[in-house]
Amino acid sequence: MSSVVETRAESRTITIALLGNPNTGKSTLFNALADVRQHVGNYPGVTVEKKIGHVLLDGQRFALVDLPGTYSLAPRSPDEMVTVDVLLGRQTDVTAPDVILCVVDASKLERNLYLVSQAIELGVPTVVVLNKMDVAAEHGIELDIALLQKRLGVPVIPLQADRRIGLESLKQELPQVVGQTSTPSELPFPDAFRQEVLRLQNDLQDASSQAGSGATLPRYLVERLLLDQGGYVEQADLPGVTSELLERVSEARARLADAGFPVPAVEAKTRYQWVARMLDGAVVNRSEDRITLTDRLDQWLMHRVWGTALFIAVMVVVFQSIFMWAIPLMDLIEEVIAWLSESISAVMAEGALRSLLADGVLAGVGSVLVFLPQILILFFFIALLEECGYMARAAYLMDRLMYRVGLSGKSFIPLLSSFACAVPGIMATRVIEDRRDRLVTILVAPLMTCSARLPVYTLLIAAFIPDQRWLGGWLGLQGITMLAMYLLGMATAVLAAWLFKRTLLRGQTPSFIMELPHYRLPSLQTVVRRMLENGWAFVSGAGTLILVVAILVWAAAYFPHPPEIGSQVRAGYTEQLAALEQRERGLQDRDDLSEDQRQAALDQLLEERGELRAEISSAVAAAYMEQSFLARAGHFIEPVVRPLGWDWRIGCAVIASFPAREVVVGTLGVIYHLGEGEDETSESLRETLRSATWPGTGRKVFNVPVALSLMVFFALCAQCAPTLVIIRRETNSWAWPIFTFVYMTLLAYIGALITYQTGMLLVGS
Amino acid sequence: MKAFLPLFRLAAGQIGEIESISGDPSQVHRLHELGLYQGIKVTMIRSGSPCVIRLAGHKLCFRQNDGLDIQVRPLAGI
Numbered sequence: 001m002s003s004v005v006e007t008r009a010e011s012r013t014i015t016i017a018l019l020g021n022p023n024t025g026k027s028t029l030f031n032a033l034a035d036v037r038q039h040v041g042n043y044p045g046v047t048v049e050k051k052i053g054h055v056l057l058d059g060q061r062f063a064l065v066d067l068p069g070t071y072s073l074a075p076r077s078p079d080e081m082v083t084v085d086v087l088l089g090r091q092t093d094v095t096a097p098d099v100i101l102c103v104v105d106a107s108k109l110e111r112n113l114y115l116v117s118q119a120i121e122l123g124v125p126t127v128v129v130l131n132k133m134d135v136a137a138e139h140g141i142e143l144d145i146a147l148l149q150k151r152l153g154v155p156v157i158p159l160q161a162d163r164r165i166g167l168e169s170l171k172q173e174l175p176q177v178v179g180q181t182s183t184p185s186e187l188p189f190p191d192a193f194r195q196e197v198l199r200l201q202n203d204l205q206d207a208s209s210q211a212g213s214g215a216t217l218p219r220y221l222v223e224r225l226l227l228d229q230g231g232y233v234e235q236a237d238l239p240g241v242t243s244e245l246l247e248r249v250s251e252a253r254a255r256l257a258d259a260g261f262p263v264p265a266v267e268a269k270t271r272y273q274w275v276a277r278m279l280d281g282a283v284v285n286r287s288e289d290r291i292t293l294t295d296r297l298d299q300w301l302m303h304r305v306w307g308t309a310l311f312i313a314v315m316v317v318v319f320q321s322i323f324m325w326a327i328p329l330m331d332l333i334e335e336v337i338a339w340l341s342e343s344i345s346a347v348m349a350e351g352a353l354r355s356l357l358a359d360g361v362l363a364g365v366g367s368v369l370v371f372l373p374q375i376l377i378l379f380f381f382i383a384l385l386e387e388c389g390y391m392a393r394a395a396y397l398m399d400r401l402m403y404r405v406g407l408s409g410k411s412f413i414p415l416l417s418s419f420a421c422a423v424p425g426i427m428a429t430r431v432i433e434d435r436r437d438r439l440v441t442i443l444v445a446p447l448m449t450c451s452a453r454l455p456v457y458t459l460l461i462a463a464f465i466p467d468q469r470w471l472g473g474w475l476g477l478q479g480i481t482m483l484a485m486y487l488l489g490m491a492t493a494v495l496a497a498w499l500f501k502r503t504l505l506r507g508q509t510p511s512f513i514m515e516l517p518h519y520r521l522p523s524l525q526t527v528v529r530r531m532l533e534n535g536w537a538f539v540s541g542a543g544t545l546i547l548v549v550a551i552l553v554w555a556a557a558y559f560p561h562p563p564e565i566g567s568q569v570r571a572g573y574t575e576q577l578a579a580l581e582q583r584e585r586g587l588q589d590r591d592d593l594s595e596d597q598r599q600a601a602l603d604q605l606l607e608e609r610g611e612l613r614a615e616i617s618s619a620v621a622a623a624y625m626e627q628s629f630l631a632r633a634g635h636f637i638e639p640v641v642r643p644l645g646w647d648w649r650i651g652c653a654v655i656a657s658f659p660a661r662e663v664v665v666g667t668l669g670v671i672y673h674l675g676e677g678e679d680e681t682s683e684s685l686r687e688t689l690r691s692a693t694w695p696g697t698g699r700k701v702f703n704v705p706v707a708l709s710l711m712v713f714f715a716l717c718a719q720c721a722p723t724l725v726i727i728r729r730e731t732n733s734w735a736w737p738i739f740t741f742v743y744m745t746l747l748a749y750i751g752a753l754i755t756y757q758t759g760m761l762l763v764g765s
Numbered sequence: 766m767k768a769f770l771p772l773f774r775l776a777a778g779q780i781g782e783i784e785s786i787s788g789d790p791s792q793v794h795r796l797h798e799l800g801l802y803q804g805i806k807v808t809m810i811r812s813g814s815p816c817v818i819r820l821a822g823h824k825l826c827f828r829q830n831d832g833l834d835i836q837v838r839p840l841a842g843i
């Protein structure tokens with residue numbers, strides 16, 4: 001017995017690829033089978049990258065690959081080519097799959113089998129899973145599974161992945177199909193067509209043996225070459241695909257056209273005819289057009305008036321909760337960080353290391369963690385709305401609006417995610433098929449007010465916008481200012497998108513097609529899991545970078561740190577200290593005072609001494625700040641930021657926040673010389689900003705126009721390195737992140753300039 | 766009365782059989798893959814742009830651009 005297990009354990013891992021239309025339940029099945037979690041969502045296109053997990057069946061290790069959903073294996077873009085390459089074993093990071101697990105929505109068989117017809121041509125052992133059998137039954141669809149299995153020539157297994165019904169028979173079936181060839185009762189394409197494919201394949205073989213390269217193309221890709229006129233495969237730079245071969249391909253197409261198989265129209269027709277033959281008699285649809293609960297709900301939820309009203313209500317609830325629920329959590333996180341920072345200061349000796357830990361690392365970690373509640377709440381709602389099926393309706397409702405600026409409803413979710421953080425938002429743009437639309441969405445996503453902008457707004461609004469309220473406190477000037485900053489971001493995004501679609505990325509607005517899934521009760525477990533995964537992705541991805549930046553900023557604000565500066569400043573206070581001591585001694589010598597009076601006077605002195613000490617340490621911090629590298633940079637750029645109403649210290653904080661905008665609050669705290677790592681709700685930083693003056697004058701640095709100009713700058717500027725990195729990754733070029741950076745920074749500068757200058761005209765200096 | 770009309774002209778509740786889809790080949794191909802092809806019956810659920818249609822068990826939301834022309838033969842309404 002044990003020997004059997006051993007030999008099996010030694011044998012190689014078998015790879016299973018999950019293929020299927022979007023939203024058929026691949027990730028759900030993946031999660032049910034494997035021990036690694038994967039996102040699911042009742043929204044087409046939830047999985048945007050392939051994921052790998054493992055499962056032990058029958059003592060044998062299987063690797064599972066969850067692929068993004070696709071309607072077809074006719075690649076039109078590099079992204080779609082990845083799926084085909086994975087399936088054909090042409091991708092270096094994944095071994096060729098031994099089994100293709102085709103996940104099919106049993107209630108939508110006609111369309112789903114189209115993909116199956118392509119999958120079985122790949123020549124890889126295939127298992128078809130009929131998922132969502134419950135939905136099929138609800139729709140009155142009856143299936144003859146044995147007949148279907150006989151016709152398709154591959155195992156067909158009914159399943160309900162979300163309740164794990166039928167999972168056992170799938171687990172039993174999987175080890176058996178390895179190494180078997182699938183033989184459908186008939187192939188989709190007729191003989192004449194297959195002959196042409198064979199002929200081309202031979203041509204390729206000859207050419208490669210002549211060249212001695214030995215490179216061959218899988219049969220399926222040759223077929224695609226023939227079918228996809230002007231398609232991606234032609235341009236994909238495949239081995240052996242020369243202009244000479246393409247010549248032959250067009251000859252072959254001409255012959256096929258003569259024989260009554262015009263490319264490309266022939267593909268869909270042939271495949272759907274094959275599907276119809278496969279399903280004939282195997283599927284009985286008892287109630288084709290039954291009105292379902294989904295239909296009834298849609299009458300309201302997609303209604304032009306009621307649906308829109310509800311959509312707005314949903315959005316209000318989402319954003320309201322982000323602010324209401326997150327604040328106490330954020331306060332708590334801040335308190336914990338502050339407490340830790342104090343503890344460190346208490347136990348460690350003064351010096352660079354303590355400063356690094358307390359003001360660099362902890363302040364950095366804190367500035368990341370503090371957004372986590374808001375990000376989690378937003379992701380919770382996104383997962384919830386997606387899982388219950390509402391998100392597709394929201395995209396429908398938003399399409400009308402998006403269309404005006406030249407985009408489609410598919411841009412809605414990426415932009416919504418960007419309110420938490422642009423990084424996942426930009427990744428979510430992969431569901432947008434049109435390249436131009438996707439680029440425009442990527443370019444404007446960073447303009448959405450992400451949670452990293454909140455600390456700046458919170459701080460400046462609390463400090464400089466008067467707390468005026470109307471309508472019994474429901475409408476406040478501070479709240480309106482916050483809303484205005486959100487609207488500014490959105491309006492700019494709309495304008496920018498509109499402009500890009502008309503200039504840089506001009507092109508016809510593509511058709512917008514999207515499946516509307518059935519509504520379903522969301523599973524809380526799934527929603528919470530997705531929320532946590534997204535939260536973790538944020539912390540580990542953006543978090544590390546922000547931490548690095550925080551440390552760098554700390555270093556720039558700390559060094560060179562010559563020790564004599566501290567003693568010089570302290571020396572300036574010796575007289576005052578001595579005077580205090582003098583008074584204390586004088587007090588002791590007086591005997592005309594009662595014990596109580598003496599005590600009171602002593603307490604008074606002690607307090608004064610404490611205040612003086614605090615003043616001295618602030619002055620020392622300020623003196624060090626003044627000579628730090630960061631301050632030198634600030635002085636250097638002061639002429640540039642003067643027209644925005646900023647002094648060198650604001651300029652400095654803004655420079656420091658270019659890699660990560662949330663750094664600015666901490667930096668302002670450092671620079672306006674009140675202990676480092678100041679947080680935005682702290683009364684003292686607010687007070688310091690209010691009382692800061694231009695050097696040598698009594699004139700205040702901050703007034704309302706200055707605060708507004710700073711906020712506008714933060715609303716529009718691309719101060720986020722992770723975003724730029726992700727744009728580079730998604731567009732595969734440095735040109736776009738550079739462009740994003742330049743256009744947003746310019747916009748920010750101009751916006752801040754206009755705000756300050758008009759503000760000063762109105763206020764009058 | 767004309768025998769064919771563009772898909773988006775169907776009134777809500779009306780059923781049509783797709784007669785032809787023409788336009789940009791890659792877009793036409795995409796529609797085919799989504800199950801929109803000649804001979805299939807579609808029900809207009811919500812007209813307008815985008816419209817909502819039902820075909821072969823699934824619902825699609827669809828906004829057609831100028832590069833596409835979908836002609837349908839109207840059948841009985843509900």
Ligand SMILES: Nc1nc2c(ncn2[C@@H]2O[C@H](COP(=O)(O)OP(=O)(O)OP(=O)(O)O)[C@@H](O)[C@H]2O)c(=O)[nH]1
Nearest residue numbers: 023024025026027028040041045046047069160161
């Ligand atoms: N009614 C029902 N719903 C299911 C079943 N299996 C999965 N679902 C639900 O279908 C939705 C889509 O599931 P996913 O696993 O995200 O689908 P996917 O195929 O990975 O989707 P993409 O990654 O977008 O291609 C989720 O809401 C699931 O909970 C099932 O057997 N019955």
Ligand SMILES: [Mg+2]
Nearest residue numbers: 026027046047
């Ligand atoms: Mg998935």
